[in-house]
Amino acid sequence: MLAFVRVAEAQSFVQASNNLGLSTSAVSKAVARLEADLGVKLFHRTTRSISLTTDGVRFYEGCQQLLGELEALEAEIQGNRVAPRGRLTISVSPAFGQVCLVPILKAFTQAFPEVTLDISLDDRLVDPAEQGVDVVIRTGNLSDSANLIARQLVAYPLVVCGSPSYFEQHGYPKHPSQLQQHTCLNFRNRSTGRFYSWSFAVDSKVERCAVSGSIVFDNADAIVRSAIAGLGLSQMPAYLAAEATSNGNLVEVLNIYRPPEVPVWICYLDRRFVAPRIRAFVEFIAAQKERFIAMCTL
Numbered sequence: 001m002l003a004f005v006r007v008a009e010a011q012s013f014v015q016a017s018n019n020l021g022l023s024t025s026a027v028s029k030a031v032a033r034l035e036a037d038l039g040v041k042l043f044h045r046t047t048r049s050i051s052l053t054t055d056g057v058r059f060y061e062g063c064q065q066l067l068g069e070l071e072a073l074e075a076e077i078q079g080n081r082v083a084p085r086g087r088l089t090i091s092v093s094p095a096f097g098q099v100c101l102v103p104i105l106k107a108f109t110q111a112f113p114e115v116t117l118d119i120s121l122d123d124r125l126v127d128p129a130e131q132g133v134d135v136v137i138r139t140g141n142l143s144d145s146a147n148l149i150a151r152q153l154v155a156y157p158l159v160v161c162g163s164p165s166y167f168e169q170h171g172y173p174k175h176p177s178q179l180q181q182h183t184c185l186n187f188r189n190r191s192t193g194r195f196y197s198w199s200f201a202v203d204s205k206v207e208r209c210a211v212s213g214s215i216v217f218d219n220a221d222a223i224v225r226s227a228i229a230g231l232g233l234s235q236m237p238a239y240l241a242a243e244a245t246s247n248g249n250l251v252e253v254l255n256i257y258r259p260p261e262v263p264v265w266i267c268y269l270d271r272r273f274v275a276p277r278i279r280a281f282v283e284f285i286a287a288q289k290e291r292f293i294a295m296c297t298l
Helices: 001-011 013-018 024-038 054-081 094-111 164-170 178-180 222-227 240-247 276-286 289-295
Strands: 043-044 051-052 084-091 115-121 136-141 148-156 157-163 185-187 198-203 205-209 215-217 232-235 251-253 260-269
Touching: 001 013, 001 024, 001 054, 013 024, 051 054, 084 094, 084 276, 094 115, 094 136, 094 222, 094 240, 094 276, 094 289, 136 148, 136 276, 148 185, 148 276, 148 289, 157 240, 164 251, 178 198, 178 205, 185 222, 185 232, 215 222, 222 232, 222 240, 232 240, 240 251, 260 289
Parallel strands: 084 115, 084 136, 185 215
Antiparallel strands: 043 051, 136 260, 148 260, 157 232, 157 251, 198 205
């Protein structure tokens, strides 16, 4: 099973055998015996490449879970004698990952040098079970958390900001309804193609507000830079605006209409045995809560 997984990951019997410290012949025979036992073909083989069959893809997903459980069980039996090690896959939104996660990764790698981080910065809604991701950092409400263990890291406010030069030219909006008279920078989710709507707390109710503008981005950093450049107003997470507001490049408006704060969660699959590398990362990130709060304060 391990030989099969390594071949599937490397898409090469030679590379897999090098990773396992075995001969190519031994790995090839192990996979052949596995196919014979299962009675199915796991790989499409040509002289130049190999790829998983439909059955192979399904078996690979199951093997990943089983081997993960086995690794976690071995670590639990061994107790604290073995340091966390291995490849840890993480999915996090680009904005939160770049601003809040990246600055603390050096400390984690120094504390756990045998853990290799494989981080995907993506706005897609990732299913850890289906896609083999160890840890997911999500924002907003968790509608599909039945099979997940989720811990809240922080909750950040959404703030409307613009540059001093923009306000000198166009004035300050006093109410969300006045945004129709302003140029607004819209953000489009790259995965879904949908615009993120602006929302405000008005008369104790959360209201969505339609805004207009001639520029749309699918990158949070571009939104911030454009707001600083005076191209328009933007509603953004406070952690994106914090540095620019502290140095005067951005000014918050409509702060009395801030909507409810958005929670950020760190999630992993609810399993009987949790791999030490997953537990170590989750505990390390959770211990940074005060730092995250400081980043999200405006």
